[in-house]
Amino acid sequence: MIFGIAVYFLTMLVENIFSSGISFGENHLVLAGILSTVLLYLFEEVFYSYSARQSKILSTIVDALQRISAGDLSVQLPRTGSVELKQISELTNQIVGNLKRDIAKFEKLERVRSEFLANVSHELRTPIFSIQGFIETLIDGAISDPKVNREFLQKALEHSERLNVLLNDLIEISRIESGEMRMSFRYFDITNFLRNVVQEILPKAEKKSLKIVQCFDSSEVLVLGDKDRLRQVLDNLIDNSIKYTDRGGTVEVGFEEFPNSVRVFVRDNGAGIGEEHLSRIFERFYRVDKDRSRSVGGTGLGLAIVKHIIEAHNSKVEVKSELGKGSEFSFVLKK
Amino acid sequence: MHRHFEDLLENLRSNLIKMGSLVDEQLELALRALHDGDLKTTEKVYENEKKVNEFDNLLDKQVDEIMALEQPVAADLRLVVSAIKMNHELERIGDVAVNIAQRVKPLLNYADLVRRTAILDMGDVARKMVHDAIDSFIHGDPELAQQICKKDDVVDEMNRNKFKFVIEEMEKNPNLIEPGAHLIVALKHIERVADHATNIAEDVVFLVDAKIIKHHAAEKA
Numbered sequence: 309m310i311f312g313i314a315v316y317f318l319t320m321l322v323e324n325i326f327s328s329g330i331s332f333g334e335n336h337l338v339l340a341g342i343l344s345t346v347l348l349y350l351f352e353e354v355f356y357s358y359s360a361r362q363s364k365i366l367s368t369i370v371d372a373l374q375r376i377s378a379g380d381l382s383v384q385l386p387r388t389g390s391v392e393l394k395q396i397s398e399l400t401n402q403i404v405g406n407l408k409r410d411i412a413k414f415e416k417l418e419r420v421r422s423e424f425l426a427n428v429s430h431e432l433r434t435p436i437f438s439i440q441g442f443i444e445t446l447i448d449g450a451i452s453d454p455k456v457n458r459e460f461l462q463k464a465l466e467h468s469e470r471l472n473v474l475l476n477d478l479i480e481i482s483r484i485e486s487g488e489m490r491m492s493f494r495y496f497d498i499t500n501f502l503r504n505v506v507q508e509i510l511p512k513a514e515k516k517s518l519k520i521v522q523c524f525d526s527s528e529v530l531v532l533g534d535k536d537r538l539r540q541v542l543d544n545l546i547d548n549s550i551k552y553t554d555r556g557g558t559v560e561v562g563f564e565e566f567p568n569s570v571r572v573f574v575r576d577n578g579a580g581i582g583e584e585h586l587s588r589i590f591e592r593f594y595r596v597d598k599d600r601s602r603s604v605g606g607t608g609l610g611l612a613i614v615k616h617i618i619e620a621h622n623s624k625v626e627v628k629s630e631l632g633k634g635s636e637f638s639f640v641l642k643k
Numbered sequence: 644m645h646r647h648f649e650d651l652l653e654n655l656r657s658n659l660i661k662m663g664s665l666v667d668e669q670l671e672l673a674l675r676a677l678h679d680g681d682l683k684t685t686e687k688v689y690e691n692e693k694k695v696n697e698f699d700n701l702l703d704k705q706v707d708e709i710m711a712l713e714q715p716v717a718a719d720l721r722l723v724v725s726a727i728k729m730n731h732e733l734e735r736i737g738d739v740a741v742n743i744a745q746r747v748k749p750l751l752n753y754a755d756l757v758r759r760t761a762i763l764d765m766g767d768v769a770r771k772m773v774h775d776a777i778d779s780f781i782h783g784d785p786e787l788a789q790q791i792c793k794k795d796d797v798v799d800e801m802n803r804n805k806f807k808f809v810i811e812e813m814e815k816n817p818n819l820i821e822p823g824a825h826l827i828v829a830l831k832h833i834e835r836v837a838d839h840a841t842n843i844a845e846d847v848v849f850l851v852d853a854k855i856i857k858h859h860a861a862e863k864a
Contacts, residue, residue: 490778490782490787492774492777492778493660493778493781494660494663494664494667494668494777495660495661495664495665496664530661532657532660
């Protein structure tokens with residue numbers, strides 16, 4: 309608008325000059341003067357509007373930074389203005405994005421930590437209360453009752469053993485998750501290894517009248533893995549199979565050989581796991597059947613430990629299970 | 644990098660780990676046999692030695708093949724050079740394990756002296772050094788390798804103390820001169836094991852960081 313009015317007045321001025329009979333030389337000088345004035349004016353106008361625009365963008369940025377510092381992370385700056393201002397806006401948006409991600413991560417960690425603590429407290433409390441209960445009953449007079457005193461002491465002992473197993477598992481999982489536990493990979497003979505594992509667990513199976521079948525021949529097959537940790541995995545898996553298979557059932561332990569790998573499996577014809585639980589059984593303290601799990605002495609951490617150890621071997625635990633028919637847990641090791 | 648070359652390098656690495664696994668087990672068996680006075684276990688040590696020697700030849704052959712046909716450079720070259728050196732160190736540890744196992748028979752009737760010398764304490768530190776050296780190679784962990792180098796001084800100090808103890812025992816009781824001499828030899832073997840583990844650890848630092856740390860070369864540079 310202002311520019312239009314200026315152009316109109318200038319046109320009028322030029323027309324007046326030409327009509328007043330000024331010579332060409334004088335005319336030229338006057339024209340140059342007028343044009344300089346116009347250009348100066350235009351430059352000032354452009355500069356002013358540019359500065360005003362940049363200043364507005366800067367105010368927006370300052371405003372946004374103030375909101376961010378006050379904790380508002382919904383801020384999103386438009387990519388506009390000079391190259392530097394665009395960069396500032398982009399970086400600010402990136403910082404906000406990173407902050408949002410970090411906060412979400414911390415919130416998740418905090419949630420997991422709280423859940424873990426709640427679970428740990430609950431799991432610890434159960435055996436502690438039981439031990440306390442038995443001891444209190446004994447102090448209150450049961451100690452002199454030969455019918456129950458020994459039984460109560462035996463139960464208190466069982467609960468203290470359970471407490472010990474739970475604490476060991478907790479230490480183990482915390483070492484694995486903090487990365488403190490380093491795997492020692494070595495080549496070893498899986499045939500000999502599985503034979504030893506089965507040999508040691510056999511009395512436990514026989515106590516429950518279960519049959520343990522070794523599904524492998526005697527030839528040497530070298531695999532790469534941490535023997536001690538894999539021992540823990542196999543102990544856990546076979547122990548679970550024994551726990552959840554009824555008397556007279558069968559537990560099979562063995563491996564299948566492939567050109568570059570070996571698939572180790574533990575399968576049983578026990579209770580099996582419902583499909584709805586399969587995706588969650590490796591979570592810490594997740595139990596398919598809480599009462600049964602506790603009654604058979606499970607800590608709720610065994611499969612979480614198994615998962616971590618097998619993942620450290622760049623492998624994955626596969627589960628196939630059918631309710632009432634049995635389960636198969638397997639993992640692959642490099643040859 | 645073409646597939647064949649990759650396979651050759653992977654195979655080399657894998658055979659080094661296999662050899663390391665054997666040597667690690669061999670050393671554990673030799674030390675256990677010495678401590679328990681178990682001659683049966685020494686048989687397994689001698690058996691493993693044959694396999695270790697086969698791996699020594701196999702690795703030499705593989706290295707020759709890679710050098711001649713592939714002319715590796717940079718990190719690949721460092722792997723091949725380290726493989727040559729580590730192969731030599733592992734083979735030597737295997738030999739030393741056999742030497743330790745050979746001390747079991749002459750010390751059979753001197754279990755008390757062996758126990759009082761607490762040779763297994765020193766053996767455990769040296770064995771852990773070998774174990775960690777192999778781990779540091781498998782995990783490509785130069786920090787762990789540097790820690791191993793520091794432990795060598797601990798083993799040297801233990802060797803000096805135990806040497807002094809055995810000499811004192813020999814002075815007190817001349818009947819212990821012969822078993823004492825065998826124990827001193829066994830101590831020296833264990834001290835050598837720690838030296839070989841340190842060399843492997845230095846090779847790992849060279850392999851991963853391309854830095855030479857042997858003979859304090861990094862400090863002098």
